């Protein structure tokens with residue numbers, strides 16, 4: 397039992413410490429990345445880490461009801477705070493993020509920040525995690541707009557660059573929840589040229605959770621897998637606090653049901669991006685994001701248990 401009330405105290409994720417008491421290397425390091433210079437529509441997800449940390453306090457005092465673990469029992473976890481960014485400077489911020497994540501010597505879970513941040517994360521972690529990762533990508537958007545179609549690096553382009561740089565292997569990657577307006581040539585490029593498996597939000601609703609889980613396992617196999625979770629993959633009725641909402645999305649229960657069946661994948665990291673608390677209502681978006689991270693950590697805790 398916590399002596400401190402769950403809703404009080406310093407706002408780290410799950411009230412985790414910034415360092416382990418014994419000074420050792422934790423199993424998992426959480427960081428915030430307060431960066432939203434890559435947004436194309438409504439900004440504000442620089443406040444995502446703060447919103448997620450605040451909402452995470454709901455999840456402190458219990459185990460996952462089915463996995464029967466909680467992250468703090470199964471793993472040594474820290475929340476080491478926010479990374480430095482170069483406020484107002486996009487390119488320099490990406491370089492700073494890459495440099496800082498490259499120095500973290502444990503499994504990394506990042507709280508964004510807009511989706512641009514996944515690119516420097518993948519770059520900075522390539523030495524540790526390898527290249528050619530399987531991306532498990534929950535999002536309303538494909539985020540593979542190539543530079544040749546106009547525009548600089550931003551939150552719509554990270555997986556174009558990640559694919560070009562060999563950081564991910566699109567042939568062994570999968571996108572879930574896709575539904576935004578998108579140029580036909582970008583959609584063709586994503587699916588036919590790069591080779592992503594693309595599951596629309598409607599596919600999730602009509603096909604059901606188990607069909608999606610099988611598709612993810614088939615695409616990824618035993619390759620090292622990275623989960624990048626854009627909160628706008630969730631329907632705006634359940635996650636309104638984001639910069640580029642798209643109607644017709646997947647529901648929080650579906651995302652949770654899918655995630656908890658993916659414990660057997662060879663996970664090497666996760667990020668949770670695009671939470672913009674200023675557009676949220678009653679903290680539901682931040683709570684959803686915190687719960688997805690908590691569920692991911694529970695999966696890791698189960699794996700360590702075995």
Ligand SMILES: [Mn+2]
Pocket residue numbers: 535536537626628629640670
């Ligand atoms: Mn998105």
